[in-house]
Amino acid sequence: MKDNKKLIKNLIIAILLxxxxxxxxxxxxxxxxxxxxxxxKSSYQETVLASGxxxxxxxRIVTSEVASRLVSLLVNEGDAVNQNTLLVKLDSSDLSKxxxxxxASVGSASANYNKIVTTSYEIAQSDIEKLELExxxxxxxxxxxxxxxxxxxxPLIELEAVTDKVNLLNKQLESAKxxxxxxAPEGSEAKKASASxxxxxxxxxxxxxxxxxxxxxxxxxxxxxxxNVTEGEFVQPGQTLMKxxxxxxxxAQIEVDEKSITKVFVGQKAxxxxxxxxxxxxxxxxxxxxKSVDSEKGTVAVKLDIPVIDSDKFLLDLSITAELILNEYQxxxxxxxxxxxxxxxxxxxLVEKDSVAxxxxxxxxxxxxKRIIEGDFSEDIKLLNPQEVEPGDKxxxxxxxx
Numbered sequence: 001m002k003d004n005k006k007l008i009k010n011l012i013i014a015i016l017l018x019x020x021x022x023x024x025x026x027x028x029x030x031x032x033x034x035x036x037x038x039x040x041k042s043s044y045q046e047t048v049l050a051s052g053x054x055x056x057x058x059x060r061i062v063t064s065e066v067a068s069r070l071v072s073l074l075v076n077e078g079d080a081v082n083q084n085t086l087l088v089k090l091d092s093s094d095l096s097k098x099x100x101x102x103x104a105s106v107g108s109a110s111a112n113y114n115k116i117v118t119t120s121y122e123i124a125q126s127d128i129e130k131l132e133l134e135x136x137x138x139x140x141x142x143x144x145x146x147x148x149x150x151x152x153x154x155p156l157i158e159l160e161a162v163t164d165k166v167n168l169l170n171k172q173l174e175s176a177k178x179x180x181x182x183x184a185p186e187g188s189e190a191k192k193a194s195a196s197x198x199x200x201x202x203x204x205x206x207x208x209x210x211x212x213x214x215x216x217x218x219x220x221x222x223x224x225x226x227x228n229v230t231e232g233e234f235v236q237p238g239q240t241l242m243k244x245x246x247x248x249x250x251x252a253q254i255e256v257d258e259k260s261i262t263k264v265f266v267g268q269k270a271x272x273x274x275x276x277x278x279x280x281x282x283x284x285x286x287x288x289x290x291k292s293v294d295s296e297k298g299t300v301a302v303k304l305d306i307p308v309i310d311s312d313k314f315l316l317d318l319s320i321t322a323e324l325i326l327n328e329y330q331x332x333x334x335x336x337x338x339x340x341x342x343x344x345x346x347x348x349x350l351v352e353k354d355s356v357a358x359x360x361x362x363x364x365x366x367x368x369x370k371r372i373i374e375g376d377f378s379e380d381i382k383l384l385n386p387q388e389v390e391p392g393d394k395x396x397x398x399x400x401x402x
Contacts, residue, residue, distance in 0.1 A: 031355060031396040034389055036382040037339070044334045046327040046366040048263065050254040051275065054306065054318040057249030060220050062087065062242050064235040065213040077227040081218045081244065088229070088241060092214035095207065102204035109200045113193035121183040128176045135169040142166050222246040225316070250306040250314060251287055254322045255299035264289060269325040270304055274318055282310050286324070329365075332372045340364065340371060341386045349373065350384040352397060357389040 072089035075081060142162045149159040182189040226243035229235060252272050256264060268286040273279070290301040304322060306314050314320070339349055340362075348359045360381075365372040382397065389395055 031394040032389055033396045033398050034384055035398050036352060036384055039333055039335070039377060039381045039383055041331045042334050044329045044332045044370065044372055045325050047323040047325055047368065048256065048260045050256045050302070050322050050324065052252055052254030052320055052322065054250055054314045054316055054320060055253050056245040056247065056316060057251055058220055058222070059243065059245040061240055062216050062244065064090070064239045064241055065237055066090065067236050068214060069234050070229055070231055073229065073231040075224050077224050079224045081222065081224065083218055083221045085218045087216050087218055090214040090235070092211060095211060095214060099204065099207045099211070102200065102207050106197065106200040106204055109193065109197040113190065113197055116183050116193050117185055117190050121180065124176060124180040124183055128173065128180060131169060131173045131176055135166065135173060138162065138166045138169055216241065218244055220244060220246055245316065247311060248308050250311050250316070252304040252306060252320050252322060254302050254304065255297060256302050256324070258293050258298050258300055261300045263326045264302060264324055271323045272304055272320050275321045276319070280313060329372060333374065333377065334370055334372055335383060337369055337371050338387070339383050339385065350386050350389060350391065352382045352384060352395060355395055357384050357391055357393045357395055359391050
């Protein structure tokens with residue numbers, strides 16, 4: 001009896017072990033149910049993404065150069081102006097007074113010069129003629145007195161008196177000639193008077209040039225985007241009056257990673273759109289590439305054209321995103337980068353073959369979330385997600401994309 005019970009017990013244990021092994025085998029060898037994606041050809045653009053802002057091709061800030069009251073403001077914010085359009089006038093009454101005084105000074109200095117080289121010169125010349133005549137008379141008188149003295153007819157004191165007078169006249173004549181020379185056009189007095197004229201003219205010229213600092217015209221054709229003053233306001237030197245921007249020449253300036261800059265060239269196709277509105281996508285080209293790298297950011301500034309026809313959609317300082325088109329491919333196998341795996345620098349994808357996940361070596365082109373792959377593919381190849389299966393796993397395919 002005991003033997004029968006033991007036999008039944010062993011039989012039950014054996015049945016349980018068999019069931020465990022059978023169902024365990026079934027469980028562990030059951031194919032994984034996985035989704036897949038079919039591999040089809042499509043067009044693909046290899047891009048580099050960058051961000052930046054909209055800027056103006058040309059802008060000018062108009063500042064005051066003098067301290068004065070703004071008496072006439074001729075434009076409003078938002079006005080379009082041509083180059084050389086008069087913008088503001090400052091009070092120049094004090095300057096006008098100084099200019100009139102400087103003109104009078106030039107006239108006075110010129111009159112003084114003319115007096116020296118004409119009237120004064122003529123007077124000095126007349127004085128010389130008189131002295132020369134008197135000297136000639138006294139010289140003859142000295143010759144006569146000398147003869148009389150030699151004959152004993154007159155005393156020495158009379159001879160000495162005439163001699164002293166001749167010597168005095170000679171000194172006076174020499175001094176008069178020096179005075180005459182100073183009044184000549186190249187003489188010292190004439191040069192002083194001429195220098196005074198030049199100094200007065202320089203002062204007048206500087207004042208007249210300063211007159212331009214009291215009115216300001218637009219240096220470029222553009223739009224008044226900022227107006228910082230009001231009529232009647234007292235402005236100081238260096239104060240900003242307004243900002244003018246050529247809104248017809250906007251561009252997008254982006255910062256491209258220095259690692260990608262060798263792939264960027266002038267004329268390259270690109271797309272830009274507001275960072276807040278990806279639907280407003282504009283095709284454009286690269287206008288200019290900076291010649292240096294920003295050492296702090298590790299980026300290079302690149303300018304992209306914004307066509308005039310689309311200029312109104314891209315406001316100044318608007319944050320934008322740009323896609324630089326590095327390459328364009330037609331009929332290429334394009335996959336999500338998540339389907340790629342790497343082993344010893346060899347890229348591969350997992351594909352279904354006879355209900356098993358197997359490695360398929362591929363060559364990868366491009367970067368980013370989408371990649372081009374090249375390899376020996378069959379027409380009905382099915383890509384598996386490497387996050388769901390491993391090479392060698394038995395699989396059961398579900399619907400595509402699941």
